[in-house]
Amino acid sequence: MDSLAANTDSHAHQKAVAALDAGEALQLISFSVDEQYFGVEITTVREIRAWSDVTPLPNTAPFVRGVINLRGTIVPIIDLRTRFGGPKTDTTPTHVVVVLAIGQKWMGILVDAVSDILTVPHADISPVPDGAEINGEEALLTGIVTHADQMVGLINLPAVVRGATPLN
Amino acid sequence: DAMSFADMLSDVQGDPAPQEADSQPEIQPETQSENTREPAPPQAAASQGDPKPEPKAEKADKTAAKASATPAIQSVRVDLDKVDRVVNMVGELVITQAMLTEQIDDRLRDNYTDLVRGLEVLAQHSRSLQDSVMAIRAQPVKSVFARMPRLIRELSAQTGKKIRLEMHGETTEIDKTVIEQLSDPLTHMIRNSADHGIESPEARAEQGKPEEGTIMLSAEQAGGKIVIRVSDDGAGINRKRVYGLAVERGIIAEDAVLSDEDIDQLVFAPGFSTAESVSNISGRGVGMDVVRQNIQKLGGRVHVKSEPGRGSSVTLTLPLTLAVLDVMMVRVGEASYVLPLGSIVESIQMSDASVNTLPDGARVLQLRGEYIQVIDLASLFSFTSSVPESDQFLILCELEGNAKIGLVVDTILGQQQVVIKSLEENFARLDGIAGATILGDGRVALILDVTSLKSLHRARSGAEAA
Numbered sequence: 001m002d003s004l005a006a007n008t009d010s011h012a013h014q015k016a017v018a019a020l021d022a023g024e025a026l027q028l029i030s031f032s033v034d035e036q037y038f039g040v041e042i043t044t045v046r047e048i049r050a051w052s053d054v055t056p057l058p059n060t061a062p063f064v065r066g067v068i069n070l071r072g073t074i075v076p077i078i079d080l081r082t083r084f085g086g087p088k089t090d091t092t093p094t095h096v097v098v099v100l101a102i103g104q105k106w107m108g109i110l111v112d113a114v115s116d117i118l119t120v121p122h123a124d125i126s127p128v129p130d131g132a133e134i135n136g137e138e139a140l141l142t143g144i145v146t147h148a149d150q151m152v153g154l155i156n157l158p159a160v161v162r163g164a165t166p167l168n
Numbered sequence: 169d170a171m172s173f174a175d176m177l178s179d180v181q182g183d184p185a186p187q188e189a190d191s192q193p194e195i196q197p198e199t200q201s202e203n204t205r206e207p208a209p210p211q212a213a214a215s216q217g218d219p220k221p222e223p224k225a226e227k228a229d230k231t232a233a234k235a236s237a238t239p240a241i242q243s244v245r246v247d248l249d250k251v252d253r254v255v256n257m258v259g260e261l262v263i264t265q266a267m268l269t270e271q272i273d274d275r276l277r278d279n280y281t282d283l284v285r286g287l288e289v290l291a292q293h294s295r296s297l298q299d300s301v302m303a304i305r306a307q308p309v310k311s312v313f314a315r316m317p318r319l320i321r322e323l324s325a326q327t328g329k330k331i332r333l334e335m336h337g338e339t340t341e342i343d344k345t346v347i348e349q350l351s352d353p354l355t356h357m358i359r360n361s362a363d364h365g366i367e368s369p370e371a372r373a374e375q376g377k378p379e380e381g382t383i384m385l386s387a388e389q390a391g392g393k394i395v396i397r398v399s400d401d402g403a404g405i406n407r408k409r410v411y412g413l414a415v416e417r418g419i420i421a422e423d424a425v426l427s428d429e430d431i432d433q434l435v436f437a438p439g440f441s442t443a444e445s446v447s448n449i450s451g452r453g454v455g456m457d458v459v460r461q462n463i464q465k466l467g468g469r470v471h472v473k474s475e476p477g478r479g480s481s482v483t484l485t486l487p488l489t490l491a492v493l494d495v496m497m498v499r500v501g502e503a504s505y506v507l508p509l510g511s512i513v514e515s516i517q518m519s520d521a522s523v524n525t526l527p528d529g530a531r532v533l534q535l536r537g538e539y540i541q542v543i544d545l546a547s548l549f550s551f552t553s554s555v556p557e558s559d560q561f562l563i564l565c566e567l568e569g570n571a572k573i574g575l576v577v578d579t580i581l582g583q584q585q586v587v588i589k590s591l592e593e594n595f596a597r598l599d600g601i602a603g604a605t606i607l608g609d610g611r612v613a614l615i616l617d618v619t620s621l622k623s624l625h626r627a628r629s630g631a632e633a634a
Contacts, residue, residue: 055503055612057591058549058600059624067595067604069612072260074604076595105594164595 016119025121030152031098031111033081037152038111039118039145044100044157048114051095062088064164065110068097075099076164077108083160084140102157109160118152120145125154248344251305258294258301259587265294266584267608295585306341309387309396312350313338316358316385323362330369330379331362336386342394346486350396353459357398357482358383360456365402365480375477377401393468393510399481405474407431414440432474436460456482464597469619487588487602495586495605495615498563498577501551504613505577506586506605511565511618513572515580519558523574529629533562533574540564542574543625548600553578565618573622588615600624 019025028039047070054066054077063082067074077097081089089095089110097108125143140160141153268287277284313335320333342350366372366381373379383400407428414420414434426434434440435456460470463484474480494509522534523542531542542562546553553560555578563575586605591598591614602617 053611055604055614056549057595057598057614059598059627067591067612069606069610072256072263072589072606074589074591074594074612107594 019121020119024123025119026125027117027119028152028154029098029117030115030147030150031096032113032115033084033111034086036084037115037150038080038141038155039120039152040098040100040155040157042117044102045098046101046106047099049097049099049108050093051091051097051110061164068108070099070106070108073106075106075108077110078160078164079110080160081110081112083109083163100157102161105161107161107164116147118147120147248305255301255305258297259589262294262298262585262587263606263608265290266586270608302343303341305343307344307347308339308341309347309350310338312347312354313385313387315351316354319355319358320362320383323359327362327366328368329362329366329381331366332380332382334382334384336384337388340387340389340394342387342486346394349462350484353462353484354385354396354398356456356459358385360482361398361400361402361480364406365400365404367403371403390510394484394486396484396486397481399479401479404476404478404480405432405435405472407474407476410434429473432472432480435472436470493586493588493605493615494583496563496583497581497613498545498561499554499579499581500545500549500577501554503549503551504581504607504611505545505549506613506615507563507565507575507618508602508615509583511567513564513566516562516564516574517558518560518562518576521562521574523562533564535564538572540572540574541622542576543621544576546576546578548621548625548628555579567619567622573618575616575618575621586613586615598624599627 016025020027027042029042029045030037030039032038052068054068056066057064057076063079065077065079067076069075079089081087089112091110094113096111096114098111098114099106099108125145127143128139128141140156142156143154145152145154265287269291272284272287316335317333320331323329324331361383366383367375367377369379372381381400381402383398385396385398387394387396389395411420411426411431411434414431414437415422415424417440419434419437419440420426436459438457438461440455440457456470456472463470463486468484468486470482470484472480472482495506496509496512496515497504497506499505516535523531524534525531531544533540533542545551559578561577561580563577563580565573565575567573586607588603589605589612591601591604600617600621600623602615604612604614607613
């Protein structure tokens with residue numbers, strides 16, 4: 001039984017690698033906020049760090065927690081929980097910041113924990129159902145995929161970040 | 169390979185850009201002798217990460233010392249990326265050195281005199297290194313200014329007006345990346361002066377002005393910034409027309425009440441470009457609003473002053489990139505903020521200051537016959553003050569345009585030098601914030617921009633009132 005399972009796993013693994021190489025799949029890092037899972041393409045991830053104090057910025061959207069010093073560069077941190085309509089995260093040293101490169105800019109998103117690295121065939125990605133916009137904004141997710149019985153929302157990074165620029 | 173080196177050298181000499189101090193002593197021996205240590209010419213050596221540290225340091229030294237004029241200025245072409253990396257590293261070095269200096273206390277001074285002395289010497293060297301490194305990337309504005317006399321001649325011919333150009337401060341140095349972006353805005357500003365500012369010779373004679381109008385272009389370093397000014401002795405801004413056009417374009421309400429100065433700044437409003445600026449002469453209707461956007465992208469600011477009949481002047485204020493800024497550190501609530509020393513006039517203890525509250529809640533300081541707006545930084549940044557008002561300090565600051573403002577802080581922590589880090593690189597420009605810096609303990613502190621703090625305050629008061 002075990003060896004059968006092992007064989008199935010390694011077979012699945014080989015398929016995944018092949019699909020990646022063929023450009024038919026995406027490799028994601030998934031992370032959780034409350035019991036919800038979200039993912040971003042692994043190529044956008046620059047660093048994963050434990051939560052550390054931020055310096056708040058005046059006159060910015062509530063989900064912009066502030067900025068940190070990342071080896072000499074100033075990087076803003078977005079609270080993903082707040083961004084998706086939830087309350088401000090009660091941060092502890094176990095919370096995680098995922099630093100991403102979005103276009104030319106680096107930004108960190110605050111999440112509860114990093115979960116997994118998954119390879120997802122394009123074919124398995126479902127579009128976001130209508131009406132999924134939050135507060136009338138553009139959709140913050142580009143798609144949904146099910147992995148190991150979990151629904152993982154693929155984050156629309158430019159949209160998540162777009163709301164972060166200063167209020168006027 | 170002496171042949172290709174000579175080609176490269178003449179290629180480099182043709183480059184009008186970097187005016188680094190001469191490196192003749194290093195280059196000449198290599199030209200003459202075929203048996204150089206490196207098989208590749210020095211230029212390639214520069215691209216390979218410079219196996220010879222001393223000549224570079226020597227060159228930087230000479231640049232910093234601004235060697236007296238030599239007949240031929242030698243230069244070496246270096247990838248800007250490499251320079252940027254050095255610039256960043258020096259920035260980090262300055263921060264680390266500042267942190268070390270911060271650690272010096274009496275105990276250290278008493279028991280480790282040599283160590284303390286070493287740190288002090290290190291501080292001096294770091295400062296020299298910063299100056300040298302900044303000088304490497306800095307170029308005189310001359311290269312941009314040089315194109316202007318010809319522009320004036322063309323404009324003079326095109327408009328039929330008599331215009332003379334005066335230039336000052338061409339040797340003022342600015343970071344290379346900033347200089348390249350100045351050409352368009354300056355050209356446009358000068359065209360604007362020629363088009364709308366300077367009157368025809370007849371109109372000028374009627375007013376008793378000399379027939380020939382003057383446009384003055386100047387550059388100087390002031391208060392940690394570069395100030396570039398384009399001024400003319402023409403007619404000044406036609407405020408009625410500007411107001412009318414702004415209403416027409418929906419930029420202001422029909423019955424809006426604006427001060428003269430506010431009307432003047434309308435020329436920078438997005439979408440303002442007047443019909444005249446879409447004339448043949450001013451080109452494709454670039455507009456002063458585009459000038460402002462471009463300057464803001466550089467982290468700078470534009471401001472216009474006008475006197476009807478006398479003339480107008482547009483001032484560009486630009487930051488010195490990789491500036492090591494002299495600042496005053498202050499505490500507001502739980503956070504530390506940093507104020508450029510160049511903006512500070514004086515600091516007054518609140519208990520000594522006569523601050524009154526107006527009916528609308530605004531606070532004013534009465535000082536030597538002046539009434540100065542007071543902004544409480546704690547409430548602006550949503551903190552609760554940790555000290556009673558009488559123990560607080562009021563920092564009197566000067567904005568662009570010579571207006572003054574008083575900022576209330578909890579404590580003054582002291583003066584120091586900091587390296588400016590960009591907030592815009594990964595985020596955006598924020599009102600009230602000039603940038604950020606990294607303190608000795610690794611935390612980020614925001615550098616305040618006094619001029620736009622006023623806008624931030626206005627926005628917040630507006631939001632609260634709403």
